[in-house]
Amino acid sequence: MTFVVTESCIRCKYTDCVDVCPVDAFREGPNFLVIDPDDCIDCAVCVPECPVNAIYADEDVPANQQDFIALNAELSPKWKTITRTKAALPDADEWAKVVVKRAELKR
Numbered sequence: 001m002t003f004v005v006t007e008s009c010i011r012c013k014y015t016d017c018v019d020v021c022p023v024d025a026f027r028e029g030p031n032f033l034v035i036d037p038d039d040c041i042d043c044a045v046c047v048p049e050c051p052v053n054a055i056y057a058d059e060d061v062p063a064n065q066q067d068f069i070a071l072n073a074e075l076s077p078k079w080k081t082i083t084r085t086k087a088a089l090p091d092a093d094e095w096a097k098v099v100v101k102r103a104e105l106k107r
């Protein structure tokens, strides 16, 4: 099992989640975060920290977000570890209202 970051995080990247992770499992891309499934210990403490409810246990990922399970695994070895909260992207509050934004993901 692992926890997974889904579409809501794209272009928001509030990073509230990273401060609480006891094993530094978050990886940072240009406009999205992922969780490294090899490091995540399934503690769930990051879930309530996310203001846009982007984080799910893999077994609870909604049907229309299932591809993000593989995407977290694929991108986590390529991106750097992020361990501290930093400023959200400048237009994060606007993008937080957008539901469909896969096409915006930068790798």
Ligand code: SF4
Binding pocket: 005, 008, 009, 010, 012, 013, 014, 015, 016, 017, 018, 033, 049, 050, 051, 052, 053, 054, 055
């Ligand atoms: S708190 Fe949510 S939106 Fe912010 S970086 Fe973490 S998963 Fe993404």
Ligand code: SF4
Binding pocket: 003, 020, 021, 022, 023, 024, 025, 026, 035, 039, 040, 041, 042, 043, 044, 045, 046, 047
């Ligand atoms: S579930 Fe726990 S270990 Fe996994 S990413 Fe969230 S805070 Fe880190």
